[in-house]
Amino acid sequence: MGIKLYEIAHSRAGDKGNTLILSLIPYNEKDYELLCNLVTADKVKEHFKEVIHGEIVRYELPNICALQFVCLQALAGGVTTSLVMDTHGKTLSYALLEMNLELPETA
Amino acid sequence: MKQRDKVRIGCGAGFSGDRLEPAVILAEKGDLDYLVLECLAERTIALAQKRKATDPAQGYDPLLERRIALLLPLLKKNKIRLITNMGAANPVAAADKIIEIAKRQGISIKVAAITGDDVLKSISGDEIAMETDNPISRSGQVISANAYLGADAILPALATGADIIITGRVADPSLFVAPLVHEFGWSLDDVDIIAKGTVIGHLMECAGQITGGYFADPVKKPIENMSTLGHPFADVWPDGSATISKVDETGGNITLATAKEQLLYEVTDPYQYLTPDVSADFTTVYLKQDGENRIKVTGGSGNKKPSTLKVSIGYKAGFTGEGEITYAGAGARERAHLAGEIIQQRLKNQFPDLRTDYIGHTSVHPSSLANDCQPYEVRLRVAGKAATADQAAIIGEEVEALYTNGPAGGGGVRKYVNEVIGIVSVLIDRNKIKPSVIVKSYGH
Numbered sequence: 001m002g003i004k005l006y007e008i009a010h011s012r013a014g015d016k017g018n019t020l021i022l023s024l025i026p027y028n029e030k031d032y033e034l035l036c037n038l039v040t041a042d043k044v045k046e047h048f049k050e051v052i053h054g055e056i057v058r059y060e061l062p063n064i065c066a067l068q069f070v071c072l073q074a075l076a077g078g079v080t081t082s083l084v085m086d087t088h089g090k091t092l093s094y095a096l097l098e099m100n101l102e103l104p105e106t107a
Numbered sequence: 108m109k110q111r112d113k114v115r116i117g118c119g120a121g122f123s124g125d126r127l128e129p130a131v132i133l134a135e136k137g138d139l140d141y142l143v144l145e146c147l148a149e150r151t152i153a154l155a156q157k158r159k160a161t162d163p164a165q166g167y168d169p170l171l172e173r174r175i176a177l178l179l180p181l182l183k184k185n186k187i188r189l190i191t192n193m194g195a196a197n198p199v200a201a202a203d204k205i206i207e208i209a210k211r212q213g214i215s216i217k218v219a220a221i222t223g224d225d226v227l228k229s230i231s232g233d234e235i236a237m238e239t240d241n242p243i244s245r246s247g248q249v250i251s252a253n254a255y256l257g258a259d260a261i262l263p264a265l266a267t268g269a270d271i272i273i274t275g276r277v278a279d280p281s282l283f284v285a286p287l288v289h290e291f292g293w294s295l296d297d298v299d300i301i302a303k304g305t306v307i308g309h310l311m312e313c314a315g316q317i318t319g320g321y322f323a324d325p326v327k328k329p330i331e332n333m334s335t336l337g338h339p340f341a342d343v344w345p346d347g348s349a350t351i352s353k354v355d356e357t358g359g360n361i362t363l364a365t366a367k368e369q370l371l372y373e374v375t376d377p378y379q380y381l382t383p384d385v386s387a388d389f390t391t392v393y394l395k396q397d398g399e400n401r402i403k404v405t406g407g408s409g410n411k412k413p414s415t416l417k418v419s420i421g422y423k424a425g426f427t428g429e430g431e432i433t434y435a436g437a438g439a440r441e442r443a444h445l446a447g448e449i450i451q452q453r454l455k456n457q458f459p460d461l462r463t464d465y466i467g468h469t470s471v472h473p474s475s476l477a478n479d480c481q482p483y484e485v486r487l488r489v490a491g492k493a494a495t496a497d498q499a500a501i502i503g504e505e506v507e508a509l510y511t512n513g514p515a516g517g518g519g520v521r522k523y524v525n526e527v528i529g530i531v532s533v534l535i536d537r538n539k540i541k542p543s544v545i546v547k548s549y550g551h
Binding site for chain 1: 149150237238321322324327328364367368369370371372373374375376377378389390391392393394406424427460462464466470471472473476488490491492527528529530532
């Protein structure tokens with residue numbers, strides 16, 4: 001079954017210079033393992049191939065059942081001097097949630 | 108001094124332009140020991156430095172007077188100490204302004220201003236920027252250089268007994284760590300307890316961002332009574348554990364989900380969240396719902412603080428010019444695109460890097476993330492960089508000229524010219540930074 005990430009998780013975007021930071025938090029903590037398996041750094045890189053030009057590092061926080069994606073060279077030079085409208089990349093959290101997931105068949 | 112068994116700290120502002128009312132409600136009804144107002148972003152201090160250059164009595168937060176005038180009687184009545192970075196580029200002038208307001212209101216007050224973060228005089232321009240790996244002078248004319256001070260710089264100000272502590276650039280979580288160290292007698296070398304305080308500070312520093320602000324989504328993440336969104340307070344115990352909640356009558360919600368989003372906000376490495384006080388490990392933090400609109404925070408551990416301090420450098424980065432125009436109805440997208448192509452052709456010799464965005468279609472995300480629907484209306488935005496304001500203005504003028512020289516049905520033109528202040532960072536030996544405290548008082 002295919003669903004949008006938006007259906008099962010939420011996200012907040014943050015910035016540091018030219019680095020974009022995206023959290024990914026399942027509504028139901030039982031879905032944390034599913035997100036760990038399906039939303040890899042490679043999959044996020046492919047999803048954002050026109051936006052993120054650097055490496056993506058994924059951190060796992062099992063205590064709070066959340067993932068953190070730290071994306072380099074992602075903000076067109078950074079908040080202070082870029083010409084883009086959303087200089088902080090704040091709207092990109094909802095771009096992440098647009099990702100389609102193929103859920104494994106449940107037995 | 109008798110050690111408290113619990114300290115309550117409210118956060119009444121999470122950025123310079125934050126709403127005034129939530130802090131008033133916290134001061135009035137929050138039963139607070141301390142109120143923190145975090146009002147200083149990286150660019151904010153560079154802009155403040157520019158104001159100070161034209162008037163030596165300026166350079167503090169533009170909303171300081173309004174915030175303090177509202178809060179002062181409540182702080183006095185309820186014996187709440189205020190800690191804020193609203194001093195921006197000029198904490199001493201800010202202290203003078205607070206004294207002036209106190210005189211006007213007939214309230215006796217003691218204010219401690221912390222200086223020493225401004226290191227502009229010791230910057231040569233040869234320092235290497237972390238972002239570019241080049242000397243900072245190559246980025247542009249440097250106009251501000253402020254080191255991030257830590258809790259250790261705030262402690263002597265707390266020791267003076269001042270009612271209000273006003274700082275310039277201080278790491279945001281340190282505004283919360285300092286009163287906890289002061290009250291509980293924590294050792295600054297106890298990395299685990301300082302990390303716990305830093306976790307609490309980080310959860311609190313954006314104020315409304317933990318009570319449902321910047322979280323609410325009516326479809327998937329509904330939040331109650333957003334229009335009266337309350338700001339949070341934390342009850343902290345000597346072991347470094349805390350609960351975070353808000354004044355009952357205020358809007359918003361504090362849930363596991365709001366707390367998780369805020370814990371991870373702007374964190375580039377959850378294993379090493381660096382402040383002047385500690386390297387905090389956020390992966391060891393536990394969050395638990397502890398009743399309605401109440402979160403329990405436990406865990407958190409730390410490693411030794413860095414030997415350097417980060418210095419935020421502001422530099423002149425020229426100007427930007429922008430122009431916008433809207434097309435609506437059938438073929439709106441095609442007409443907006445035609446307008447964009449016309450502008451590109453007309454300006455390509457003067458502005459080789461001109462940017463065109465289609466608002467309502469692909470302005471913030473590329474087309475690969477958007478569906479291919481025909482929007483009812485599209486707003487063309489054109490933006491470019493220029494060395495002077497006059498040059499930057501050409502972009503808006505050219506967009507305005509689309510009225511009679513462009514596609515059919517364009518309307519609602521707006522033109523903007525803005526000066527750009529860029530920010531880069533360098534690291535500086537922390538022993539070179541010498542913070543000091545200046546106390547001013549009225550009626551004591």
